[in-house]
Amino acid sequence: MGGWEVAHVQGPALYRALGTYRFALAFMVLVSHTWTFSAPGSFVHNVGLGNVAVMAFFILSGFIIAEAIDAFYLGRPGAFLANRALRLIPPYWGAVLVSICVHASMWRLGTLQLQDYAAPPVDAMLSWQNALVQLTAIVPVFNFNNILPDREWYYFVRFAWAIFVEFVFYGAVAACMIGFSVGGKFLSARTYCIACVVGALSVHAISEYLRPLHSSFAYIPYFAFGVCAYAAVTRDDWVAKLVAAVALFAAVLHFIRYTQGRVNLSAAWLEGLASPPVWTAVLLLVGCGLAIFPLSRVRLSSAAVRRDKWFGDLAYPLYLNHYAVIVLVLSLEGLGVASQITAVIGSLILAWTMKIAIERPMVALRNRIRGADLAIVEPTSSAPQLHTV
Numbered sequence: 001m002g003g004w005e006v007a008h009v010q011g012p013a014l015y016r017a018l019g020t021y022r023f024a025l026a027f028m029v030l031v032s033h034t035w036t037f038s039a040p041g042s043f044v045h046n047v048g049l050g051n052v053a054v055m056a057f058f059i060l061s062g063f064i065i066a067e068a069i070d071a072f073y074l075g076r077p078g079a080f081l082a083n084r085a086l087r088l089i090p091p092y093w094g095a096v097l098v099s100i101c102v103h104a105s106m107w108r109l110g111t112l113q114l115q116d117y118a119a120p121p122v123d124a125m126l127s128w129q130n131a132l133v134q135l136t137a138i139v140p141v142f143n144f145n146n147i148l149p150d151r152e153w154y155y156f157v158r159f160a161w162a163i164f165v166e167f168v169f170y171g172a173v174a175a176c177m178i179g180f181s182v183g184g185k186f187l188s189a190r191t192y193c194i195a196c197v198v199g200a201l202s203v204h205a206i207s208e209y210l211r212p213l214h215s216s217f218a219y220i221p222y223f224a225f226g227v228c229a230y231a232a233v234t235r236d237d238w239v240a241k242l243v244a245a246v247a248l249f250a251a252v253l254h255f256i257r258y259t260q261g262r263v264n265l266s267a268a269w270l271e272g273l274a275s276p277p278v279w280t281a282v283l284l285l286v287g288c289g290l291a292i293f294p295l296s297r298v299r300l301s302s303a304a305v306r307r308d309k310w311f312g313d314l315a316y317p318l319y320l321n322h323y324a325v326i327v328l329v330l331s332l333e334g335l336g337v338a339s340q341i342t343a344v345i346g347s348l349i350l351a352w353t354m355k356i357a358i359e360r361p362m363v364a365l366r367n368r369i370r371g372a373d374l375a376i377v378e379p380t381s382s383a384p385q386l387h388t389v
Contacts, residue, residue: 015300015308016295017295017300018292018295018312019308020308021291021312023312023315023318025056025057026314026316026319028049029050029159029319029322030318031049032045032048032051034347035049036115036116037329037336037343038335038336038340043277046277048259051255051259052284055219055251055285056285056289058162058222058223059225059226059289059292060226061166062169062224062227062230063226063230063292065170065226065227066231068080069177072370075181077178079370079371080170080173081174083369086365087316087362088167089138089139090358091316091320091358091359092160092320094320094354095157096134096135098321098350100131100134100156102324102328103126106327113327114330124151125154129148133153134155137160138160139164140164140171140216156323157323162319165219168216169216169219169223176196183195193227197228200220200224201220201243201246204220204224204254221248225247225248225289229289229296232293233297256273256282257269259277260278313355313359314351316359320351320354321354322343325343325346329346
């Protein structure tokens with residue numbers, strides 16, 4: 001059981017067809033969150049397509065980040081974190097600004113309506129303290145809500161909790177990269193990586209079933225499965241496949257509990273599993289996770305790569321900005337099928353606008369930090385395959 005070869009890719013590479021897949025997951029979140037406009041309480045609404053999509057995003061993130069480190073960031077944890085911050089934080093700030101403008105405008109018109117709960121007092125919503133919280137809400141440890149008075153803050157990007165979890169994962173990955181500078185003197189890259197994944201799954205099991213440690217640790221199995229899926233695809237390693245199976249099992253256990261309101265493993269857990277919305281959601285999650293294997297091996301033409309990248313680049317701004325559109329449409333039009341269609345179309349338009357306005361200007365700087373331009377793609381190259389990250 002020898003060590004792994006590493007990619008050390010610094011140029012054109014074969015593209016992975018995961019862009020449209022990312023967009024499909026973001027669109028599932030959008031559909032899930034707008035379904036209350038037309039059919040609240042329906043079977044589709046109760047399945048929770050958004051929950052499925054977010055957990056599948058975590059799996060995909062594990063896969064993509066493992067590949068990015070393998071190809072670009074070995075021995076460069078600072079560059080890795082800097083590029084991740086540039087990828088996630090400026091678009092988030094842009095989404096916060098748009099959402100604040102929407103909320104403030106609707107409040108001034110006297111029509112402000114929010115999904116699922118009443119609007120908080122406007123003086124609290126639009127206070128400078130809440131604005132500070134928005135700036136750092138997705139950054140673990142260094143966020144202002146750790147030092148400001150303990151109260152229920154209103155988040156203008158309501159679903160940003162998933163980005164916070166992503167940052168926890170990035171921090172853990174960077175720590176493992178730093179640890180390899182010491183551990184790599186005694187262990188092969190293969191042994192060290194497997195030990196890190198198994199250790200992370202152990203932390204998850206302790207936090208989930210013995211003693212709560214941190215809320216983000218609940219999502220470790222999804223990232224772990226993605227990391228092992230990358231190793232299985234690129235190295236055909238039987239241990240990676242075994243650990244991937246364990247991680248997927250742990251993810252399914254968590255997801256069954258998550259879809260039922262985080263119930264404990266009990267008779268109630270088994271009863272809930274028999275519910276059609278629950279097992280439908282579980283099957284969808286497993287299907288989304290396993291879909292990465294065939295999709296990562298798909299070969300695309302140059303034209304298909306450009307289309308796939310275009311859709312993939314819309315995924316993150318669509319996830320960030322659709323809540324502001326939901327608030328706007330709900331406040332102006334109320335519920336109904338026409339409102340849902342308006343919210344979907346408006347979210348797509350705003351996502352494309354924010355991609356052009358905020359993400360595109362960051363590309364050159366991110367390429368410089370990465371050390372390669374991912375816009376240069378050779379679909380027929382024999383080099384290791386890379387996906388835009």
